[in-house]
Amino acid sequence: MFSALRTEEGLGEELEDGQPTATYYTLDEERRRALANVDNANFSWFHVKVSIVTGVGFFTDAYDIFAISIAAQMLGYLYGGNGSGLSRALTQNQALGVKVATPIGSIFGQLVFGWLADLVGRKRMYGIELMVIIVSTFSQAVAGQAEAVNILGVIVVWRFIMGVGIGGDYPLSAVISSEFASTRNRGRLMTAVFANQGWGQLTSSIVSYIAVVSGKQALLGDSVNNMKSIDYMWRLIIGLGCVPGVIALYFRLTIPETPRFTMDIERNLRQAVLDIDNLLIRDSYWVDPDIAVQRVNAPKRSNRDFFHYFSKWENARQLVGCAYSWFALDIAFYGLILNNNTILTSIPSVTCDNTECVYHELRKICIGNIILSVAGLIPGYWMTFLFIDRWGRKPIQLMGFIVLTALFIIMGFGYEALMKTGPGQKAFIFLYCLANFFWNFGPNTTTFIIPGEAFPTRYRSTAHGISAASGKFGAVISQVGFGLLASKGGAPGSDVYLGHVLEILALFMVTGVFSTLLIKETNQRTLEEISNEDQRGFVRGTVPLAQL
Secondary structure (H helix, E strand, O other): OOOOOOOOOOOOOEOOOOOEHHHHHHHHHHHHHHHHHHHOOOOOHHHHHHHHHHHHHHHHHHHHHHOHHHHHHHHHHHHOOEOOHHHOEOOHHHHHHHHHHHHHHHHHHHHHHHHHHHHOOHHHHOOHHHHHHHHHHHHHHOOOOOOOOOHHHHHHHHHHHHHHHHHHHHHHHHHHHHHHOOOOOHHHHHHHHHOHHHHHHHHHHHHHHHHHHHOHHHHOOOHHHHHHHHHHHHHHHHHHHHHHHHHHHHHHHHOOOOHHHHHHOOOEHHHHHHHHHHHHHHOOOOOOOOOOOOEEOOOOOOHHHHHHHHOOHHHHHHHHHHHHHHHHHHHHHHHHHOOHHHHHHOOOOOOOOHHHHHHHHHHHHHHHHHHHHHHHHHHHHHHHHHHHHHHOHHHHHHHHHHHHHHHHHHHHHOHHHHOOOHHHHHHHHHHHHHHHHHHHOOHHHHHHHHHHOOOOHHHHHHHHHHHHHHHHHHHHHHHHHHHHHHHHHOOOOOHHHHHHHHHHHHHHHHHHHHHHOOOOOOOOOOHHHHOOOOOOOOOOOEOOHHHO
C-alpha cells in the first residue's frame, strides 16, 4: 500500500519521538499523493451521485422555508388575530413568530451540526438532520387547535425544530461536496448542490398554485367551505415538503465518509487511501475490517489549536469576511423573500368582494412567486454555475453586491413613484426579478461556497457553520425589522415603510462589498493550499499505541 520512498536527505536522522525521517517522509508523501488523486480526479458518476444526494437536501430545505410565504397568508385567514371572517390576518407578532422560528432554529443547527461534523464525522451526522426535517415538517401539517394549545404556537415550535435540521444541512452538504470534488470542478459541483434551493422554491410555488386553483370552487362558496378549503390547502402545501426528504434519507445514511475527514481528523491514513482508490477508481465503498489502523501524527483539532489557527489575521480575515458577507446578504435575501407576499400584495389588483379577494389574492401571490423564481432566482444559480470556475468566487460576489446596491437604491427611493402607475409597477417587478437574479448570480451562492473551501479539514465544517449562522442571524434581524417597520407603517404593503426597507437594504449591500474584499480567492486552488498551512511535513510519523 505504502511505497518505500527514500531520499538521501535526512537518512539516519530521527524525529523527537525516535521515528526515522524516512518513515515520516513516506507517510507525508503518501498523504499528499492521495489528496492529489482527489484534486485531479476526472468528473465521474460518483460526483453526480454526491451532487444529487446533497442537493435533494437543499431542495427540501428551500421548499420548507419558502412555502411559509403563502402558508402564512392562509394561516392568517384561519387563525389570525387581526380582523374577522375573510378579512382576518395574522398580527405582526404572529407573522413574525411563524417566519422567524426557522432562521432561529437554523442558527442552532448550523453551529451544533457544524461542530459535530468536525468532531465525530460528516457521515455520522448526515441523515440525522434530514430526519429532524422530515418529522418536524409532517408534525406542522397535522398540528391542531385546542383549548389549552394554540395552533400557531405549535407551528412555531415545530418550525424552530425544522430550522435546526435545515441549519445542519448547510455545513454538512457544503463540506461533503467540497471534500469529494476535484479542484477544477469544485465550484460547479457546489453550485449545482446549492442551486436545488431554486428548484425547491419554485416547486413550493407551483404546489401552492395547484392547491389554490383546485380549491377555487370552495374558496368562492360559503364561508364554512371557504375556511375548510384553506385549512386543507396550507396543510397539504407544508406536508408535501417531507416527501423528497423521505426519498433521499437512505442515500444520506449510506453516503461514504470523506477521505479528508478519515485522513486529517481520524488520522487513519491507510483507510483514507483505500477509500480514495475505491471511490474514484472502482466507484464503490467499503471499510476493510482487516486493514491495520495506523494513526498518523498530524495537527489535531482542539480548542487551543482552533484559537491558535484563527489568531493569525490571514486566517481570521477569511472567517470574518465569510461570516459578515453572509450576514449582510441574508439581511436582504430573507427580509424580502419571506415577505414576497407583502411585496406582491402591495401592487393593486382587481376590485372584488371578500370571497373573490381571497382566491385572487392567493392566486396572485402564487403566480408572482413562480415568476420571481423562473425569471430571477433559478437563472441566477445556473449563471453562477457557468462562470464560478472561470471568473472565481470573489469577482462574482463583488459584482452581485454592487449591482444589488444600485437596484435597491432605485427601488427604494423610487418606490412611491413607481407604484403610482401601471408601467411603474411593471418596472418595479422587473427590477425585483433582476435583484433575485443577482442574489444568486452573486453573494447568495458564493457565501455558501467559499466557507466550504476556505478552512482546514479539522475546522472546515465548524467555520462554515459559524458563517452560515451569521447569515441566519441577519435573517432574524431583517424579519424583526421588517415587522417593526410594517407595524409603524400601517397595513402591510403600504408605501410608508416598504420603500424605506429597500433603502436600508441598499446600505447593507454596500457593507457586503467591503467584507468581500477581506476574502482571499479560492478558485482553482486545492483545499490544502487555501487552508494556509504548510503541507510538507504535515504528517510527522505515526502515533504510538500508548497514545491512541
